[in-house]
Amino acid sequence: MPELSNIRLDRIDRKILSEIETDSRIALSSLARKAHVSRTVAEYRLKQLGEKGIIRGYYTLVDPSRFGLTVWKLWVSLHSTSAEHKEKFFSYLAKHPQVWWYAGCAGTYDAVICVLCSTPHDFNSFFSSLQEKYGNMISRSATLINVSFEYHTRGYLLNRQSRLIESSFQEKPLASEMPKDAAEVLKLISGNSRIKYSELSEKTGRNVKTIKKLLRELKKSGVVVYYRPSIDASRFGYEYYKVLLYLSNPTGILPSLVYWCRLQKNITAVISCVGPWQLELEIEIDTFRNLCSMLTEMKDRFPDVLKSYETLLLTREGNYELNLAGKIT
Numbered sequence: 001m002p003e004l005s006n007i008r009l010d011r012i013d014r015k016i017l018s019e020i021e022t023d024s025r026i027a028l029s030s031l032a033r034k035a036h037v038s039r040t041v042a043e044y045r046l047k048q049l050g051e052k053g054i055i056r057g058y059y060t061l062v063d064p065s066r067f068g069l070t071v072w073k074l075w076v077s078l079h080s081t082s083a084e085h086k087e088k089f090f091s092y093l094a095k096h097p098q099v100w101w102y103a104g105c106a107g108t109y110d111a112v113i114c115v116l117c118s119t120p121h122d123f124n125s126f127f128s129s130l131q132e133k134y135g136n137m138i139s140r141s142a143t144l145i146n147v148s149f150e151y152h153t154r155g156y157l158l159n160r161q162s163r164l165i166e167s168s169f170q171e172k173p174l175a176s177e178m179p180k181d182a183a184e185v186l187k188l189i190s191g192n193s194r195i196k197y198s199e200l201s202e203k204t205g206r207n208v209k210t211i212k213k214l215l216r217e218l219k220k221s222g223v224v225v226y227y228r229p230s231i232d233a234s235r236f237g238y239e240y241y242k243v244l245l246y247l248s249n250p251t252g253i254l255p256s257l258v259y260w261c262r263l264q265k266n267i268t269a270v271i272s273c274v275g276p277w278q279l280e281l282e283i284e285i286d287t288f289r290n291l292c293s294m295l296t297e298m299k300d301r302f303p304d305v306l307k308s309y310e311t312l313l314l315t316r317e318g319n320y321e322l323n324l325a326g327k328i329t
Contacts, residue, residue: 016035024058059322060224072114079136109142150169243295244277247278260301
């Protein structure tokens, strides 16, 4: 389990992180203006946040459903085994072309794996291969399908309510034909969403005006959800949790529960699922005590819909780039 760091974030750092998390392509001039600092200071602080490992990189979130892909989620419990065997297991996940994201956990399950599949048979083939290779390590599993996914701002950075970054994605499973020029730009911007227009122009041989038009079309069509930084909150003392919510008769009250989650400053994502549980929350918070207080408030506020919940601490995160372009272009 990685140890929490004690890097101190001042007001400028927090403001910069807060502004860039909703659009990692924000211009330095705009970032400086919103953080009330000079352009030079904004550029220096951004560089420092990267060098300290707080910002791991800048990526483009692409909606898998626009390419006929569904995100299947596999949760597994592992038998007690050597650290070497577990490392081989996670290394296998990191390199598998269908694994979009994965994490190691402490709790009921030891790992969660997001798998990109076009059909149920596709997922069955992945799971069969995983069992064939590591079945002796897997003692229990649960399978779900992601129905929708929404990201929220980190309200805790500025001690305010969170807000929705983008409306839910993964809701419209349709296959999009990707024009060659758009695919080329998407591939370049996926691994570095802050790449300059001039560099995109140089690498693609297309003028800046055309590049901007292609990016607008990718965003408007829903292929690009948003441009995001990958932030490692453990660097400044926050832990990353998954909370699995078991709901009863969610129809009608569910929108109220989701809206409540959006307003909580530590809930960074809400995922709707089909499976043993109906919602998953992603939470970044400074202490377990504060997590328990928030979950108790939620249970008290929604007693008729929330049957129970499970809490898992994420101890490692892999494929956090969520790079989809390399899998579809």
